[in-house]
Every structure is written in C-alpha cells, then in structure tokens.
Amino acid sequence: MSHELETASRPETLRRVAIDPVSRVEGHGKVTILLDENNKIHQVRLHIVEFRGFERFIQGRPYWEVPVMVQRLCGICPVSHHLAASKALDVMLGIRQITPTAEKVRRLMHYGQMLQSHALHFFHLSSPDLLFGFDSEVALRNIVGVAAAHPEIARKGVLLRKFGQEVIHMTAGKRVHGTGAVPGGVNKSLAAADRAALLKDVYQMVAWSREAVQISKQLHTATPALYDVFGNFRSNFMSIVAPDGGMDFYHGALRARDADGRLLFDQVNYQGYNDLIEEEVRPWSYMKFPFLRSLGKEDGWYRVGPLARVQNCDQISSPLADGERKEFVAYGKGQPIHATLAYHWARMIEMLYAAETIKELLHDDDIEGSDLMVTGTRQPGEEAEGVGVIEAPRGTLFHHYRVGEDDLVTMANLIVSTTHNNQAMNTAVREVAKKYLTGREITEGLLNHIEIAIRAFDPCLSCATHALGRMPLEVAIVGADGTLIDEVTRDHRGLTRALA
Amino acid sequence: MSRMNEQQVFLIDGRDVPFAPGQTVMQAALDAGVYIPHLCFHPQFKPHGSCKLCTVKVNGRPATSCTLPVAAGMEIESETAELKDKRRMLLQMLFVEGNHFCPSCEKSGNCKLQALAYDLGMMSPHYDHFFPDRPVDATHPEILLDFNRCILCELCVRASGEVDRKNVFALSGRGITKHLIVNSESGRLGDTDMSTTDMAMSVCPVGVILKKRVGFAVPVGQRKYDTIPISEQFGDAPNAVLEQTR
Known part of the structure; x- marks a missing residue:
C-alpha cells in the first residue's frame, strides 16, 4: 500500500502538474502529479528540494558548540534541536540527572516553543483554509485575510505566539537561536521580573488555547464528512511518553502503537533507537523514509506529532488538556483517529497542555534557582556517545553524537520529526489526489487540497533534509522534443555516469 | 595650540x-x-x-x-566618514579571509572583531569568502585552538614569548598563506607546555584560543560587548569568557 502511486510505469506519456513551492509550510518542498489524458492520477510525490549538511559539518567541532550550532537547522523550532543536542551531550558526559532548576528551565523553554510553534501553525498557516474553505478565494486565503475577516482570532493567534516567543527569550537569552541550554544544565534561570511578567499573561494564554481547541474540534463535529474523511489512512503511531504513560514533550521513553491502537512497544529506552528504526533512501527525495525495523519497509512506517502523541499517551498531566484528550479519544469510538485533519485538533490540545504546563512551571520557585549545572564522569574509552530525544512540535526528534577523547564530534545522526512523517505525508497527498483530483480539471482550489493535506502535518522541510554524502541522485537532461539526452546517476558509493 | x-x-x-x-x-x-x-x-x-x-x-x-x-x-x-569606511573595509577583509561563523561561535559577544563590526556598522562581509580549510587543534586536554578565526594579530605570539616565556606560537608563511602555528615538533598544542593560566590564553581578540568545555556557560546578555559597545569600553581587561571559566 505504501508505494501505490509513488512511481508511474510510463511517466514520459503523462502530463505533469507541479505545486512548487508548497505554500504555508516551513521550508521548501514541491509536489508533482502525473496524470493521463483522462486526468487519471498515476504518480504523486512530495519532493523535498532543500539540502542541508549538518550531520557532516558538525564533525570535527567541539561538542559544547553543538547545541548552539545544530539549532541553526531551522528558525521555527530551534529550541527542540538545542535541547535534544544538550540532552544527548548530558548522556555523553555521564550526567544522569541535571539539577531541578536546569530541568525546569529547559522544560519551560521547550513548552514555550511548543506553544509558539503550534499557534503559528494553526493561526498563521492553516486557519485560512479552515476558516474560509479549501477552495476559497486564493487572494484572501492567508493570515492577512484572516485578520480582516476574523480580527479577534488573528489577534489571539499573534499574541499566543508572541507569549511563547517571550518564554523562549527569557529562558534562552534570545527569541530565536538562544544559548540557554548547555551540556550539563542551563546557563541561566528565570529572572524574577521575567517570571512576574509571564505570570501576568499566562492565564489569558490558557483561556485562548481552550478557545482554539474548541475551534478545531468544531470543524470535525460540524463537518465530519469532510474533516473525518479527508486524507484518512491507517498507520502506526510513535512518540515518547512519561514513565507513567502520560504525555511529555521534554523527556520519556519510546512507545508505538499499530493502526488499531495496540501497543507495538512501550517504555523503550531511546538510547537504543538504532535497533528500532531504520531509514530508507529513495532517489527522488532529499528526505529519508524511516520505518520500524520489526515491521519492515512496507508496514513499518508510522506517524509522529500531535495526532500520534495525543493518542499514544494514557493521560495528560494538566486537567483542561486531559479533558480535551478524553473527548478526542471518545470521538474515535474505540479506534484510533487516522484523519489527517485531526492533526489540527490534536495540535490545539497540545497547545493547551503547553500553556497549562507553563503556568505550572511559573508557579514553581525552582525556576528562579541558582543551581544551574552539574558535571559528570565522561564515558570511558576513545569515543563517548549519547542520544537525546525530545518531542518537538512536529514529532519525535532524535540527536545522536559520538565524541572523541579530544572533545571533537566524530559522528552525528539526526532523525527529525518531519522525516518520520515522510511516508505518511506522501500517502496523504496520494489519498487526496485520488479522491479529489482524479478525472477532474485541475484548478488552484483542487491543488490546494493537496497542500492542505501536507500542511496538516505542519512539516518543517528545512531541518528534515540534513543528509549529506549518502543521498543517491538521478539527473536527467531531456531535450525540447522529450528525448533523453543524458542521464547521470549517483549511488551512495560514488558517481556513475551513463549516456542514455 | x-x-x-x-x-x-x-x-x-x-x-x-x-x-x-x-x-x-x-x-x-x-x-x-x-x-x-x-x-x-x-x-x-x-x-x-x-x-x-x-x-x-x-x-x-x-x-x-x-x-x-x-x-x-x-x-x-x-x-571621519572616510576613515570609518576604510576601517569597515579592513574588517570585511578580515571576516572573509577566515571562517567567522558568529552564530555558533562561543566567543560571540566577547569577540573584538565582532564588536568592532557592530560598532562600525558593518552590515555584510561584502567580499567573497575565502573559506580556508583550517582544522582545529584539540590535542591539548584543556585548550582548543580554532585557527578558523585567526586574524594574525600576534598577541598570543607576543604574550607567550614575552610574558609566559614559552614561545608556544609563531606565524609561518608569507602573504596570503601566512598562518598561526604551534612551536612544537609535532606542530600540535598537546605537545607544548601551554597552560590555562598563561597570558596567551587571555589575549586573543577573537575565538582562536579557548579553554575547553566552557562554551556558552555565560548567557547572552552578560557578555562583554552585549550591551556596551567596544568604543565605550577602555583598556584590555581579560575576556569575560576567561573570567567565568568553571
């Protein structure tokens, strides 16, 4: 099933329609659709056209530079990379437990980021589709259009995001690309004045987050024929959960469920992620395709992010969000919800959880503490290594490093959230293309349906394309008459050139 | 007069x-x-x-x-506007000759080159980057040398020779190939007697000579040039990075 519509048998006979770039997502990607003369769909692919090389150029750099450098993968959720790297290096340094202040400041930074990123995605990027309709007037289908038609909703979205950014600023030193987390802890705690300023606004943020959950929920209850069906396909789910099975964005162990909600594995220490997950490379995309080794390539792909997390956990520690989670689960009538657009609903439940957790952390005096860093005993041997995992806004994020005795990084491997969702996003666009585009004249509104399916995942395509050196490539030079003039292919071992 | x-x-x-x-x-x-x-x-x-x-x-x-x-x-x-232009141009040339990646440099905020670039309103490097290949020297257990950032000021050469009496550093090569070297048979810092208390540790205006495992221990906002421009700070007190080593 996973490869249906991935590769057409005779592409040269088909008409090509491209959505390039996919709009209102983070980073650059494109979708190509190949159709025959009857507008029957034969191939749909989400291509990631950006190219990064962080795993390679972090090699040879001192490990303490890593949390600050790798976060430059992206400007949307750099805090996730900053913290995942710091957590991996804690392990590398043999640190079992950072101080309560350090952990709470890191959590606060992270939950601030979850809040801002989810608000950005829902209000700025997706609400135009959801409020105006999928094929509404394209000139209005943006945040400016939302601000004109629904000024209150737009204002709350902007202010929610601003609050999240303020939390990051006060904990990391900067709104974007801060330096707050360091291997072994943090370099600052929350200043009393900053704490007071955040406390003043946090109750409003909780209230607005509740309203956002209602908006996203009503989309399903009011139009189930669209929202429950659009881009619906079955998959496995994966996330980290707390030791008690609760939702946790900062730390936990791995849990996965199959499409019927049955546990595939639970409370697996992520230091051994390599035994669980393998990544497949396909020649037409810069983004890899991860899958669970135990289930294999065909059946082992899975979804991560809000839809996975809300259904993977047993409970949410904050009361309002947990109430919403229960309603969400009940909506599935005993089965996991697989609808692509339910990502929005789950995402808003998470935003509420983030807001409530920020409130709780702000009431904890440890957040102003002065015990910021601990040291550990580095693992013995020539190389020490560590894996750090965090639930980033878009899903589970893995950072894995090896560090030589001279303190320089010798190996880095990152598996980022959007990469986990690669197969799922491709499946979603194929499902939508089959259902809405087949046999019809292609219009902008119809193509927007494809983008809406991608947008639901909140993909961040910039940090998802970090592979370097191992990516096979195919380059074809085609003459104006359609004949193949030259073709160059490169496999993971090097370059082979073949004249067609 | x-x-x-x-x-x-x-x-x-x-x-x-x-x-x-x-x-x-x-x-x-x-x-x-x-x-x-x-x-x-x-x-x-x-x-x-x-x-x-x-x-x-x-x-x-x-x-x-x-x-x-x-x-x-x-x-x-x-x-004067003319001299400021010239100084900005000199800074731009220094930036493109080395690999100065301020976003991930631990000296950011404590770096004189960066502080001067801010002070003189340098908005871009202007010239094409050289992107030289300069591997770091991490052989010393306590000190890292990141040659990517060297601007050939020779302060470390002078401090190590005249004050520390160790002659750990020297410049080698001529013209555009001139570069900082370590005076040991292997050419590696780990084979010298340099220590973290040497004056040569504290004089580097950029981020070449670094005490290991300090990194970003000093938060943004508390670094030497974060709030007060370099033109309003006098003297050459040891860099904040060194003062706040763990």
Whole structure:
C-alpha cells in the first residue's frame, strides 16, 4: 500500500502538474502529479528540494558548540534541536540527572516553543483554509485575510505566539537561536521580573488555547464528512511518553502503537533507537523514509506529532488538556483517529497542555534557582556517545553524537520529526489526489487540497533534509522534443555516469 | 595650540588630548578616554601596527596610531566618514579571509572583531569568502585552538614569548598563506607546555584560543560587548569568557 502511486510505469506519456513551492509550510518542498489524458492520477510525490549538511559539518567541532550550532537547522523550532543536542551531550558526559532548576528551565523553554510553534501553525498557516474553505478565494486565503475577516482570532493567534516567543527569550537569552541550554544544565534561570511578567499573561494564554481547541474540534463535529474523511489512512503511531504513560514533550521513553491502537512497544529506552528504526533512501527525495525495523519497509512506517502523541499517551498531566484528550479519544469510538485533519485538533490540545504546563512551571520557585549545572564522569574509552530525544512540535526528534577523547564530534545522526512523517505525508497527498483530483480539471482550489493535506502535518522541510554524502541522485537532461539526452546517476558509493 | 596646566596636548578630531612624552597617539588617546579602533594593539606589548584598524590621518597623512609617537600640535583625524569606511573595509577583509561563523561561535559577544563590526556598522562581509580549510587543534586536554578565526594579530605570539616565556606560537608563511602555528615538533598544542593560566590564553581578540568545555556557560546578555559597545569600553581587561571559566 505504501508505494501505490509513488512511481508511474510510463511517466514520459503523462502530463505533469507541479505545486512548487508548497505554500504555508516551513521550508521548501514541491509536489508533482502525473496524470493521463483522462486526468487519471498515476504518480504523486512530495519532493523535498532543500539540502542541508549538518550531520557532516558538525564533525570535527567541539561538542559544547553543538547545541548552539545544530539549532541553526531551522528558525521555527530551534529550541527542540538545542535541547535534544544538550540532552544527548548530558548522556555523553555521564550526567544522569541535571539539577531541578536546569530541568525546569529547559522544560519551560521547550513548552514555550511548543506553544509558539503550534499557534503559528494553526493561526498563521492553516486557519485560512479552515476558516474560509479549501477552495476559497486564493487572494484572501492567508493570515492577512484572516485578520480582516476574523480580527479577534488573528489577534489571539499573534499574541499566543508572541507569549511563547517571550518564554523562549527569557529562558534562552534570545527569541530565536538562544544559548540557554548547555551540556550539563542551563546557563541561566528565570529572572524574577521575567517570571512576574509571564505570570501576568499566562492565564489569558490558557483561556485562548481552550478557545482554539474548541475551534478545531468544531470543524470535525460540524463537518465530519469532510474533516473525518479527508486524507484518512491507517498507520502506526510513535512518540515518547512519561514513565507513567502520560504525555511529555521534554523527556520519556519510546512507545508505538499499530493502526488499531495496540501497543507495538512501550517504555523503550531511546538510547537504543538504532535497533528500532531504520531509514530508507529513495532517489527522488532529499528526505529519508524511516520505518520500524520489526515491521519492515512496507508496514513499518508510522506517524509522529500531535495526532500520534495525543493518542499514544494514557493521560495528560494538566486537567483542561486531559479533558480535551478524553473527548478526542471518545470521538474515535474505540479506534484510533487516522484523519489527517485531526492533526489540527490534536495540535490545539497540545497547545493547551503547553500553556497549562507553563503556568505550572511559573508557579514553581525552582525556576528562579541558582543551581544551574552539574558535571559528570565522561564515558570511558576513545569515543563517548549519547542520544537525546525530545518531542518537538512536529514529532519525535532524535540527536545522536559520538565524541572523541579530544572533545571533537566524530559522528552525528539526526532523525527529525518531519522525516518520520515522510511516508505518511506522501500517502496523504496520494489519498487526496485520488479522491479529489482524479478525472477532474485541475484548478488552484483542487491543488490546494493537496497542500492542505501536507500542511496538516505542519512539516518543517528545512531541518528534515540534513543528509549529506549518502543521498543517491538521478539527473536527467531531456531535450525540447522529450528525448533523453543524458542521464547521470549517483549511488551512495560514488558517481556513475551513463549516456542514455 | 592650547595649554592646560602646562600639559602638552595634541588634537584628535578637534578635541584637545593631553599626552606624556614618549607616548604613542593610541596610548595618549586611550588614556584620555578617546577610543581609536584596534585589534593587534595591547597596552602591555610593543605596538605591532599590522591590523591597520587604528589608522588615523596626521596632518592629512595616514598613519597607524599605535606606532606613531605623539608630537605637540599634531592634528589627528579619526572619526571621519572616510576613515570609518576604510576601517569597515579592513574588517570585511578580515571576516572573509577566515571562517567567522558568529552564530555558533562561543566567543560571540566577547569577540573584538565582532564588536568592532557592530560598532562600525558593518552590515555584510561584502567580499567573497575565502573559506580556508583550517582544522582545529584539540590535542591539548584543556585548550582548543580554532585557527578558523585567526586574524594574525600576534598577541598570543607576543604574550607567550614575552610574558609566559614559552614561545608556544609563531606565524609561518608569507602573504596570503601566512598562518598561526604551534612551536612544537609535532606542530600540535598537546605537545607544548601551554597552560590555562598563561597570558596567551587571555589575549586573543577573537575565538582562536579557548579553554575547553566552557562554551556558552555565560548567557547572552552578560557578555562583554552585549550591551556596551567596544568604543565605550577602555583598556584590555581579560575576556569575560576567561573570567567565568568553571
């Protein structure tokens, strides 16, 4: 099933329609659709056209530079990379437990980021589709259009995001690309004045987050024929959960469920992620395709992010969000919800959880503490290594490093959230293309349906394309008459050139 | 020429600046609280005159203020648009000659090169980057050398030779191939007797000589040039990075 519509048998006979770039997502990607003369769909692919090389150029750099450098993968959720790297290096340094202040400041930074990123995605990027309709007037289908038609909703979205950014600023030193987390802890705690300023606004943020959950929920209850069906396909789910099975964005162990909600594995220490997950490379995309080794390539792909997390956990520690989670689960009538657009609903439940957790952390005096860093005993041997995992806004994020005795990084491997969702996003666009585009004249509104399916995942395509050196490539030079003039292919071992 | 309590004076940008016999323009200016941009100058060492950032005009002719002895009645231009342009250009050339990636550099906020670029309003590197290949030297257990950021000021060479009496560093090569080397048979810092208490540890204006495992221990906002521009800070106190090592 996973490869249906991935590769057409005779592409040269088909008409090509491209959505390039996919709009209102983070980073650059494109979708190509190949159709025959009857507008029957034969191939749909989400291509990631950006190219990064962080795993390679972090090699040879001192490990303490890593949390600050790798976060430059992206400007949307750099805090996730900053913290995942710091957590991996804690392990590398043999640190079992950072101080309560350090952990709470890191959590606060992270939950601030979850809040801002989810608000950005829902209000700025997706609400135009959801409020105006999928094929509404394209000139209005943006945040400016939302601000004109629904000024209150737009204002709350902007202010929610601003609050999240303020939390990051006060904990990391900067709104974007801060330096707050360091291997072994943090370099600052929350200043009393900053704490007071955040406390003043946090109750409003909780209230607005509740309203956002209602908006996203009503989309399903009011139009189930669209929202429950659009881009619906079955998959496995994966996330980290707390030791008690609760939702946790900062730390936990791995849990996965199959499409019927049955546990595939639970409370697996992520230091051994390599035994669980393998990544497949396909020649037409810069983004890899991860899958669970135990289930294999065909059946082992899975979804991560809000839809996975809300259904993977047993409970949410904050009361309002947990109430919403229960309603969400009940909506599935005993089965996991697989609808692509339910990502929005789950995402808003998470935003509420983030807001409530920020409130709780702000009431904890440890957040102003002065015990910021601990040291550990580095693992013995020539190389020490560590894996750090965090639930980033878009899903589970893995950072894995090896560090030589001279303190320089010798190996880095990152598996980022959007990469986990690669197969799922491709499946979603194929499902939508089959259902809405087949046999019809292609219009902008119809193509927007494809983008809406991608947008639901909140993909961040910039940090998802970090592979370097191992990516096979195919380059074809085609003459104006359609004949193949030259073709160059490169496999993971090097370059082979073949004249067609 | 005016006289104040028989103190001899010269003029910088139309302002009377007193001086003592034997002082250079730079020394007298800094003593009087007049900042002239500089990178290779350090009050403890014999002036070098190589970075050219401190170039001023003396009675209409350019000269490096760190090497120029003051004479009574000199009329110095420093903060002119023309000289600022020249200084900005020199900074841009220094930036593109090395690999200065401020976003992930632990010296960011404590770096004189960066601070001067901010102070002189350098908005872009302007020139094509050289992207030289300069591997780091991490062989010393406590000290990291990141040659990517070297601007050849020779302050470490001078500190290690004249104060530490260890001669750990030297410059090698000529012209564009000139580069900082370590004076050991292997060429590696781990095979020298350099220690973290050496003066050579504290004089690097950029991020070449670093105490290991310190990194970003000092948060944004508390670094030397985060809030006060370099032109309003005088003297050459040890860098904040060193003061706050764990």
